[in-house]
Amino acid sequence: MGLETDVLVIGGGATGTGIVRDLAMRGLDTTLVEAGTISSGTTGRSHSLLHSGARYMPDDSAGAKACAQENRILKEIAGSCVADTGGLFVQLPADSGVYFEEKVEACREHGIETEVLSGETAQETVPVLPPDTERAVRVPDGVVYPSRLTAATAVSARENGAEIVTRTPITDLHTTDGRVTGGTISLENGTTETIDAAHVVNATGAWAGKVAELAGLDVDMRPSRGVMVVVEYDGLDTVLNRCRPPADGDIIVPHDERVILGTTSEGVTDPDDYPKADWEVSRVFEECTAMLPEIGVDQILRTYWGVRPLYGLAAEPGDERAISRGFTLLDHAERDDTAGFTSIVGGKLTTHRRMAEVVADHVCDRLGVTADCRTATEPLPGSDDPSVLDGFVREFGATVPADTDVTDT
Structure with a gap:
């Protein structure tokens, strides 16, 4: 005998758990299934930047405004799940002054807080x-x-009644009429289980195509x-961005006694099986040292790759950076x-809560549920205590x- 739920996510x-949270808070019986562990996919393999929206100015004002709004919300509801470090977009001699001015103007036009610093003041603010x-x-x-x-x-x-099931891949979707x-x-024991649902949500990111094929x-x-x-490296407490059009090696994110340098953007055909090229590591390191010259190759501790869940077409073949970082709801x-x-x-990770709200609104409309979204104002449990949060991470095996x-896991 199978299981039954209103919504199977x-x-x-971040997006899938955000959806199941939103729906559960609106009173639906909701079940989430994940093939690995919580956040083990793209979410846990990002550079962990909490975007202000400035990165996407001046070319993607809609995406930038969404990031700016969600940045403010997460700082209110997520507590120690984020760090409000602030960030700088740094202009070096090779960077366009016109582009700098366009970014600042676009940010101000769309309500993203900015303060222009001279080179001397910038160095006083971030001496490195x-x-x-x-x-x-x-x-x-900030940092997520x-x-x-x-x-x-x-x-x-x-806590709102949802069922969270990990290490449980979906192997089939059932279609009738x-x-x-x-x-x-x-299931982990080698058996299978069926789940009947009034609605199914595919929130698998880069794997969305593979899951859709099941139907x-x-x-x-x-991707x-x-x-x-x-x-x-422990000498940085502010996010650094190179002030130029998005390119390889233009983000440095502080993490206690370490920094994360990112990143490249190379198209892959399979999010589970793709090359991890040494040249990418070298490129990112070399580019980032232009902003942080104190670091050396001998300080590299480890590397990891993630796969972006891009959807849409690039302006030119192979130009993945030209694909919008906005999100799309597909009503099948x-x-x-x-x-x-x-x-x-x-x-983006930064906009996951808004993505979840849009999906939850859609599903509720289809199921005739009129409850409103509350996720923008209700703090996450344990958000004021890092030790409690790290206990949640251990419970879910969510180390990433x-x-x-x-x-502390």
Whole structure:
């Protein structure tokens, strides 16, 4: 005999746990299944930057505004799941002054707080910057600790009645008369279980295409890999961004006694099987030393790769950076004449809560539920106590590369 639930959410990253939390808080019986552990996919393999939105200015104002709004919300509700470090976009001699001015103007036009600093003031603010720093703009960037964020979100969902099931891949989606009615999961003991659901949500990020195939549907994902380089260094407490169009090696994120350097963007065909090239590590390190010249190759502790869940087409073949970092809700009833099934694709870790709200609104509309979203104002459980949050991480086995240097697990 199978299980029954109102909504089956597939994917235990930040967006999936955010969806199950939102739906559970609105009173729906909700089950989340995750093939690995909480945050073990893209969420836990990011550079962990809490975007202010400035990175996407001036070219993607909609994405930038979404990041800016969610940045403020997460700082209110997530406590020690984030760190309010602030950030600088740094102009070096090789960088365009026109681009700097355009970024500042766009940020101010769309409500992103900025403060332009001279090169001298920037070096006084962040003494490790190189002496040839021409100027910088201060923005409200921060740092996300993905394992804490996702584990606390899952705990909140569970406290509101949701079921969280990890290490349980979905192996089939059931379709009857043009409607997805649930799926089959593979349990750790080698057996399978069926779950019947009034609605199924595909929140598997870069794996969304593979999951959609289980229902005979095509979701054309454009995943792109990026490397993160972890360096032993305790002299930085502010996020650094190179003030130029997004490129390899232009982000440095502080993590206690270490920094994370990122990243590259190379298209992959399979998010489970892709090359990890040494040149990417070298490129990121060399580019980042332009902003942080004190670090040396001998300080590299480890590297890890993540895969972005991009959806859409680049302006030029192979130019993954040209694909929007916005998110898209795919209503398969309208798109594919397959009811009871929704996919959420694209997006950023910073905007995961908003992505979840949009999905929850959609599902509630389909199921006739009128309850409002409350996730923007209700703090996550344990958010004021890092030790409690790290206990949640241990409980879910959610230790991930992006923040293992910070969490006590």
